[in-house]
Amino acid sequence: MLKADKERIVEELTERLKTTPTLFVADYRGLSVTEIDELRTKVIEHGARFTVVKNTLTRRAAEAAGADQLLALLEGPSAIAFVEADGDAVAVAKALADSARDTKILAIRGGVMQGRVISGSDVEELAKLPPLDVLRGQVIGAILAPLNAIAGLINAPLQNLYGLIDARIEQLQAETPETPEPGSANQVPESEETDNAG
Secondary structure, three states, X not given: OOHHHHHHHHHHHHHHHHHOOEXXXXXXXXXXXXXXXXXXXXXXXXXXXXXXXOHHHHHHXXXXXXXXXXXXXXXXXXXXXXXXXXXXHHHHHHHHHHHHHHHOOOEEEEEEEOOEEEEHHHHHHHHOOXXXXXXXHHHHHHHHHHHHHHHHHHHHHHHHHHHXXXXXXXXXXXXXXXXXXXXXXXXOOHHHHHHHHO
């Protein structure tokens, strides 16, 4: 590989390491080109890039990017799944874990999340979480549940007040005698009233 090509690769890796909040490192030794391509396709769907890297160039890039925590994971043939800022880290971890389980070859070494090193078993635990959309729904549900409870507490006295008012109206209607409507049988005709008065 030409020196200019190496420098370009180091620059690209440095930029990725600076802009990628989460990445996972795996040993791909033994995977076929087809299996690597399948895995690459799966992680792309979830907002990540799966790249086979040279450790020497990646070490230089990690040092330049200030990502020294990555250095411990670069032993043997390495591939890195760079999860973009809007990518789904859980889905990428699941794709890697599924590939490791299916092929029995891929070995997840670990990763870096928000500047913190995580182990291979941490990545596998992450893969067991529900997808991002489900997690968001659960978080929103957890936030809304207390708000709904508060709304219920506020509405309950109002509903009780409405019930009391309705009950009082019914009570008052039952206590007051009904005034006869004009033309009803209980009403005395005007001509009789005049005759009795005279």
